[in-house]
Amino acid sequence: MYDVKKIRKDFPVLGLQINGHPNTFLDSAASAQKPQMVIDKMVNIYSKEYSNVHRGSYLLSEEITSEYEEARKKVQKFLGAKEDSEIVFTRNATEAINLVAATWGRKFLSPKDRVVISEAEHHANLVPWQVLRDEIGFELKIFKINDDGSFNPEEYQKSLNDNTKLVAITGMSNVLGTVFPLKEMIALAHQRGAKVLVDACQYIVHQPVDVVDLDCDFLAFSGHKIYGPTGVGVLYGKEELLSIMPPYQFGGDMVDVVTYEKTTFDVPPARFEAGTPAIVQAIGLGAALDYVMNLGMDAIKAHEDELVDYIHQRLPEVKGLKEIGTAAGKGGVISIVMEGVHPQDLAFLLDKEGVSIRVGHHCAAPLVHRMGYESLARASFGLYTDHDDIDRFIAALQKAKTFF
Amino acid sequence: MDIEELIENFQFLDNWEDKYRYIIELGEKLPPLPEEYHAEEWKVQGCQSQVWLVPQKEENGDLSFAGDSDAMIVKGLIAIVLSIYNHKSPSAIKAVAVEDIFAKLNLQEHLSPSRRNGLLAMIDKIKHYAEIL
Numbered sequence: 001m002y003d004v005k006k007i008r009k010d011f012p013v014l015g016l017q018i019n020g021h022p023n024t025f026l027d028s029a030a031s032a033q034k035p036q037m038v039i040d041k042m043v044n045i046y047s048k049e050y051s052n053v054h055r056g057s058y059l060l061s062e063e064i065t066s067e068y069e070e071a072r073k074k075v076q077k078f079l080g081a082k083e084d085s086e087i088v089f090t091r092n093a094t095e096a097i098n099l100v101a102a103t104w105g106r107k108f109l110s111p112k113d114r115v116v117i118s119e120a121e122h123h124a125n126l127v128p129w130q131v132l133r134d135e136i137g138f139e140l141k142i143f144k145i146n147d148d149g150s151f152n153p154e155e156y157q158k159s160l161n162d163n164t165k166l167v168a169i170t171g172m173s174n175v176l177g178t179v180f181p182l183k184e185m186i187a188l189a190h191q192r193g194a195k196v197l198v199d200a201c202q203y204i205v206h207q208p209v210d211v212v213d214l215d216c217d218f219l220a221f222s223g224h225k226i227y228g229p230t231g232v233g234v235l236y237g238k239e240e241l242l243s244i245m246p247p248y249q250f251g252g253d254m255v256d257v258v259t260y261e262k263t264t265f266d267v268p269p270a271r272f273e274a275g276t277p278a279i280v281q282a283i284g285l286g287a288a289l290d291y292v293m294n295l296g297m298d299a300i301k302a303h304e305d306e307l308v309d310y311i312h313q314r315l316p317e318v319k320g321l322k323e324i325g326t327a328a329g330k331g332g333v334i335s336i337v338m339e340g341v342h343p344q345d346l347a348f349l350l351d352k353e354g355v356s357i358r359v360g361h362h363c364a365a366p367l368v369h370r371m372g373y374e375s376l377a378r379a380s381f382g383l384y385t386d387h388d389d390i391d392r393f394i395a396a397l398q399k400a401k402t403f404f
Numbered sequence: 405m406d407i408e409e410l411i412e413n414f415q416f417l418d419n420w421e422d423k424y425r426y427i428i429e430l431g432e433k434l435p436p437l438p439e440e441y442h443a444e445e446w447k448v449q450g451c452q453s454q455v456w457l458v459p460q461k462e463e464n465g466d467l468s469f470a471g472d473s474d475a476m477i478v479k480g481l482i483a484i485v486l487s488i489y490n491h492k493s494p495s496a497i498k499a500v501a502v503e504d505i506f507a508k509l510n511l512q513e514h515l516s517p518s519r520r521n522g523l524l525a526m527i528d529k530i531k532h533y534a535e536i537l
Contacts, residue, residue, distance in 0.1 A: 019420075342475035344453040345428075349477075352420050360452040374474070375452060403421075403428055404476065 002303050004386045007295070010035040011384050021354025024392045029174055029202060029333050029380030030358050031224045034288070038228060041287040045280045053279050054253055054270075068279055071286030072269070078289045079219065079236055080210035086242065088235040088269040089282050093201045094124040096220035096235035097168070099272060100197055101128040103245040104218075105166070111137035113165040116194070118156075118180070119145050119370055120173040123363045125199040129168060138165075149176035149325035149371070156185060164194040171203025175362045175376065176325025177308075177333035179203065186215050195241070201225055205382070206304055206331045208297035211236055223281060227383070228288035232281035235272070242268035249274040292383070300383045304332045307381050311390050318397045324371050332381030335362075338397070341404050343377035349403060353396040407488045407505060414509050423510075424477065431479030434486075437472035448526045453478050455522035459533040466491050467537060469530060473522070481514055481523050485530070494534040502527055 008014050011033045016023045025033060045067070051060040053068045069084070076084040090096040105128075109115065115129050119142055133140045143159035146152050160167070167189040172179045182203075186196045197218040200209060204221045211219055218241070223232040237245070247254055247265050251274040256264040265271050292300065311334055315321055320339035338346055343359040350357055359377045361368045368376055379393055417423040441458045448455040453475035460468050468490045471482040488505055489497055506512045514523055 342453055342478075344475040345477045347452070349424065352424070374454065403425060 002295070002299050004303065004384065008384045008386065010037070010291075012036060012039070014384060018354035018356070019352050022388075022392070024353070024355040024389050024396075026379035026381070026385070026389060026393060027356045027358050028205075028382030028385070029225070029378065031230070032205070032227045032382050033384065034227055034229070035291050037291055038284050038287045042229065042280050042284045045283055050280070052276055064279060064283075067283050067286075068277070071282045074286040074289045075234055075236075078209075078293060079234075080212050081236055082212060083239055085267070085269055086236055086239050088237065088242070088272045089277050090220075090233040090235050090272075091231060091278070092224070092233035093199065093220040093222040094233070096218075096233050097125055097197065097199060098128050099235055099248045100218050100220075100237070101132050103248050103272075104195075104241065105129075105132050106136070107244075107246060109136050109138050109165055112163055113138040114141050114161060114163045115139070116141045116143060116159045116164055116167045116169075116189075118143055118169050120149070120176060120178060120180075120367055121168075121170055121364065122174055122199065122201070123365070124201075125168055125170060125197075126366070139163075145176075145178070146327075147371075148327060149173065149178045149330070150327035151178065151180050153184075157188060160188060160192045160194065162192060164189070164192050166195050166197065168197040168199070170199045170201075172200075172206065172331050172333070173325065173364075173367070174202050174333060175335055175364050175367055175378065176327065176371075177330035177335075178325060178327040179207075179329055179331055182214050182216070190215065202331065202333065207301045217241055223285040223288065226285075226288055227291060228285035229278075229281040232278045232285050234285075237268070239268070242272070245272075247271050247274070251275045253277075295383065303383065304381050304385070307385055307387075307390065308332050308334075310387060311379075311393075314390060314394045317394060318401065320401070321397065324373065324376055332385065333378065334380065335376040335378045337373060337376060338401065341400065343375045345404075346377050346397075346400055349400040350393075350396045353392070353399065355393055355396045357393075405487055407484075410484060410487055411505070411508050427480035427484075428476050429480070430483040431473075431476045431481075434472070434479055434483045435470065437470050441470070442472065448522050448529055453522060455482065455526055457526050457529055459530075459537060461537055462491065466493050467497060467530075467533060469533075471526065478522060481511070482526065484509065484511075485523065485526060489530050494537065497534040498531060 013033045051064055053065040056062045072084045072087045075087045141159045144155040171182055189196045195217040198216045200219050200221045205226050217238050219236040221234050224230040254266050254271050254274040256266050322337050324335040347359040357379045360375050446456045446458050448457050453473050455473045458470045473479040506515050
């Protein structure tokens with residue numbers, strides 16, 4: 001039984017008062033709150049176990065190295081990856097995508113090739129490919145989605161050709177909540193001989209992921225969106241791909257033999273983790289994954305699906321409100337516009353009621369413009385969101401309307 | 405309306421609802437900015453709403469400004485900013501302690517850089533015009 005009231009007690013920030021009201025935190029898609037066990041784990045490391053990793057000539061370093069590598073195994077387990085060497089710790093998902101662009105992309109893409117992305121990409125999965133296109137001269141093909149935000153299989157299939165080398169797609173839109181049929185999309189891309197990178201930042205927070213079953217070649221996500229700390233992200237890459245990719249950054253911890261004349265590089269994942277990594281953050285991420293795996297990703301998905309149904313029942317009560325992105329099976333990312341009320345005005349007034357939402361282009365400006373807007377207000381759910389949050393959100397929207 | 409009058413009016417507003425209704429009212433009363441000025445040239449880079457600012461030099465060398473936003477609360481805040489800076493000499497503009505005035509209005513949160521409402525950027529632009537005009 002998923003006891004959301006009990007779960008909420010694990011997240012200290014949810015207990016705060018905001019402008020004299022209960023904290024109605026509806027911006028988890030930007031960054032999620034942290035359970036106490038993640039905070040405790042990190043404090044404990046700093047106060048009782050800290051030293052550098054992979055310098056193992058003394059006890060503390062041996063212990064923390066094993067904790068750090070244990071965190072990698074937790075990510076492996078969480079993703080269903082075959083090997084822990086397929087898990088690279090990065091700074092965040094943005095760095096993970098940039099790593100693929102800078103290493104695999106620079107080595108294997110040429111001017112005759114095509115890279116396919118969707119209209120629904122976050123800047124982090126658009127700009128790296130634009131910049132690399134300008135450098136290499138390949139074609140960047142952006143396939144269309146439907147006006148309601150849903151996936152259009154014909155448009156996707158049309159975008160694939162025999163020159164397609166890479167499909168880089170979001171699993172779930174951070175603006176529209178659309179969940180893309182990754183498995184089918186990946187199979188189609190593979191039929192054309194293309195590799196597939198999944199930007200799983202939003203997707204992975206809301207449903208189970210199995211990289212072997214999906215058969216994706218790369219997958220990127222950020223720690224802080226899945227209830228872990230900031231400063232750590234993950235790149236999953238198939239072993240056969242990571243092993244033929246050149247290093248991304250150079251320095252300590254990623255080398256094999258170094259002389260003044262030349263250097264040979266370590267094998268993955270060390271090859272891609274130059275310098276002292278975000279040790280405590282990676283271990284904190286491991287704790288966060290323990291937390292969600294203990295609740296069960298299926299249970300989290302069922303809880304959030306019910307919340308999406310509930311908000312869809314309640315939203316029509318607010319006259320003049322329109323939801324942008326209404327694909328069937330969408331996740332808990334609800335972008336709205338209110339007739340005659342600028343999203344920023346809405347956010348100001350909601351904040352006064354203790355309701356935190358995000359406004360603007362959500363780092364997906366072309367998508368917001370494609371949907372016909374300059375700016376959208378977005379409420380997003382996490383595993384701790386409950387009916388009271390939605391009730392307070394609806395009440396605050398009704399109140400905001402009275403100002404105009 | 406000058407800023408002293410505004411500060412006085414704000415003292416009668418004792419809850420946030422009345423204060424924001426008044427700010428929205430100030431926005432509604434702001435003289436409309438002619439369409440031709442809603443151009444990239446006059447846009448102040450904000451993140452979450454669009455803000456435009458157009459300077460004008462008066463005969464005595466004072467500066468005055470016209471402004472607009474597509475967000476109503478921001479527009480009201482612009483009205484307050486303009487009542488602070490309009491019809492002032494460039495040197496008087498540079499001497500204004502705008503943070504103190506916003507603190508008196510209890511609106512200092514809107515000057516926080518993290519708000520990205522374009523207000524701080526607009527004040528910087530006013531000061532920039534005071535340098536160059």
